[in-house]
Amino acid sequence: xxxxxxxxxxxxxxxxxxxxxxxxxxxxxxxxxxxxxxxxxxxxxxxxxxxxxxxxxxxxxxxxxxxxxxxxxxxxxxxxxxxxxxxxxxxxxxxxxxxxxxxxxxxxxxxxxxxxxxxxxxxxxxxxxxxxxxxxxxxxxxxxxxxxxxxxxxxxxxxxxxxxxxxxxxxxxxxxxxxxxxxxxxxxxxxxxxxxxxxxxxxxxxxxxxxxxxxxxxxxxxxxxxxxxxxxxxxxxxxxxxxxxxxxxxxxxxxxx
Amino acid sequence: xxxxxxxxxxxxxxxxxxxxxxxxxxxxxxxxxxxxxxxxxxxxxxxxxxxxxxxxxxxxxxxxxxxxxxxxxxxxxxxxxxxxxxxxxxxxxxxxxxxxxxxxxxxxxxxxxxxxxxxxxxxxxxxxxxxxxxxxxxxxxxxxxxxxxxxxxxxxxxxxxxxxxxxxxxxxxxxxxxxxxxxxxxxxxxxxxxxxxxxxxxxxxxxxxxxxxxxxxxxxxxxxxxxxxxxxxxxxxxxxxxxxxxxxxxxxxxxxxxxxxxxxxxxxxxxxxxxxxxxxxxxxxxxxxxxxxxxxxxxxxxxxxxxxxxxxxxxxxxxxxxxxxxxxxxxxxxxxxxxxxxxxxxxxxxxxxxxxxxxxxxxxxxxxx
Numbered sequence: 001x002x003x004x005x006x007x008x009x010x011x012x013x014x015x016x017x018x019x020x021x022x023x024x025x026x027x028x029x030x031x032x033x034x035x036x037x038x039x040x041x042x043x044x045x046x047x048x049x050x051x052x053x054x055x056x057x058x059x060x061x062x063x064x065x066x067x068x069x070x071x072x073x074x075x076x077x078x079x080x081x082x083x084x085x086x087x088x089x090x091x092x093x094x095x096x097x098x099x100x101x102x103x104x105x106x107x108x109x110x111x112x113x114x115x116x117x118x119x120x121x122x123x124x125x126x127x128x129x130x131x132x133x134x135x136x137x138x139x140x141x142x143x144x145x146x147x148x149x150x151x152x153x154x155x156x157x158x159x160x161x162x163x164x165x166x167x168x169x170x171x172x173x174x175x176x177x178x179x180x181x182x183x184x185x186x187x188x189x190x191x192x193x194x195x196x197x198x199x200x201x202x203x204x205x206x207x208x209x210x211x212x213x214x215x216x217x218x219x220x221x222x223x224x225x226x227x228x229x230x231x232x233x234x235x236x237x238x239x240x241x242x243x244x245x246x247x248x249x250x251x252x253x254x255x256x257x
Numbered sequence: 258x259x260x261x262x263x264x265x266x267x268x269x270x271x272x273x274x275x276x277x278x279x280x281x282x283x284x285x286x287x288x289x290x291x292x293x294x295x296x297x298x299x300x301x302x303x304x305x306x307x308x309x310x311x312x313x314x315x316x317x318x319x320x321x322x323x324x325x326x327x328x329x330x331x332x333x334x335x336x337x338x339x340x341x342x343x344x345x346x347x348x349x350x351x352x353x354x355x356x357x358x359x360x361x362x363x364x365x366x367x368x369x370x371x372x373x374x375x376x377x378x379x380x381x382x383x384x385x386x387x388x389x390x391x392x393x394x395x396x397x398x399x400x401x402x403x404x405x406x407x408x409x410x411x412x413x414x415x416x417x418x419x420x421x422x423x424x425x426x427x428x429x430x431x432x433x434x435x436x437x438x439x440x441x442x443x444x445x446x447x448x449x450x451x452x453x454x455x456x457x458x459x460x461x462x463x464x465x466x467x468x469x470x471x472x473x474x475x476x477x478x479x480x481x482x483x484x485x486x487x488x489x490x491x492x493x494x495x496x497x498x499x500x501x502x503x504x505x506x507x508x509x510x511x512x513x514x515x516x517x518x519x520x521x522x523x524x525x526x527x528x529x530x531x532x533x534x535x536x537x538x539x540x541x542x543x544x545x546x547x548x549x550x551x552x553x554x555x556x557x558x559x560x561x562x563x564x565x566x567x568x569x570x571x572x573x574x575x576x577x578x579x580x581x582x583x584x585x586x587x588x589x590x591x592x593x594x595x596x597x598x599x600x601x602x603x604x605x606x607x608x609x610x611x612x613x614x615x616x617x618x619x620x621x622x623x624x625x626x
Contacts, residue, residue: 022327103508
């Protein structure tokens, strides 16, 4: 893995993406984002006041190291997602979009059919699309085929903090993918983020676990370190797990000396 | 597939009352520990046996709410458009038999009220009328939504139940959510309190959420008027209704409100008293069993209580509300639908939230989508 995360030709030092929802105030959110050193920060288009040029939610994120990544949260189908992406492009001046289509109101699970349709259309319209999806390896390949610049499979349903419940499928996706794999949703602790990086994910996206912790700034720093540790461990090649012990100083070695 | 009326008819009110009364502390504990709590768990959590577990319920409700909604509170304001009403509802200030001056806001008046609320910072608005199709029919509502669209990003309404094709006109126009309270799920009690007008048709009202969902609405609010009947049984049936809707209309979001019967001039007293502790128990029970739904509290409730509820499951609240048409600017002196308890200003409430570590959210929808 390169030291930098590269999506659509753009490189990022940080492999931690951070969401801006659920914070107790805009100020806490801004300080947390800065503390995380994240360079790719998601923002729900529906929370942005498009008629107010100051966009209060975005104030303080106007930083040369930070790229905003609008998401389409709230849309229910491909058509609405395409429209939302176009609005975001116009309002925020970016052609990057995180495609979130979760008509399921209860668990906010992404609709694979509508997501694929939306991505195909958005790529043709010149967008850099980053789709939030279930950890479905075949869907990931289909998204690559239509030109998605990365895939964002979930570890567990949004906001559950349950960690990598989809671990086996994430491993298949990472093994097969030709675009960056960003594990999104369900990451509830720095150890989960570290684990995602250890198995070879290119990045992780975290929101709830940071935003609702007692000390979001400290938690953001903890996630930053965990992501770096996981990346380092992956690059250094983790030892294989086995069912039989492997002594570090073999007991029979003397026979061959 | 059975409609909700036929599902409801399979339940006997008195049996449900007994069943809830007989829930044991053990069943409450099991409900608190359940991975996916059921409607039986809901009954345990609203039962008298759960009163001793209120602290644990509040703790759990708080955690679940924070996880799902974060440290935020959706802010909205009601805008009463009309107090014309063709129904007799024994508990309501707008009832046909009440001799009060009637008023329906004109376009100019609607815009005056809109300017006021917009200036206060509101982007989510709830339009309220009495139930009078001649005065405030689809045409009037459609016009009101189109007038208000430039001012607010999220428009909901609480008006008379309409036909599906009516909703199909209003939704593309910009209607996001509709609130329709059954008032009580007890058929006989319903009849007593709604003797005249279209509202006397229990089943037409009961099937309104189905019509809304089929028309493609984003969010539906349901609830019972707490105090007309035993609040526990009515709340169980509300939960049953919610469960029915969630399974069938999985793309729709849901909201529950907790209107406690409030006094108005010449009104009735609640049949069953509901204490603050009871209401808190009910809010926590909903949150534990239905993690994802919006729980909303209005200014009917008193300030001290609301200040605590914001930590315990509530995700949406109003402030500085007026419950009379034109109540903000046009005609502040007209008679209100019911007395409000929390009369603090919008800014005071917003500051209270910020002091409590909660971010007031003014905008959480994009009309243009």
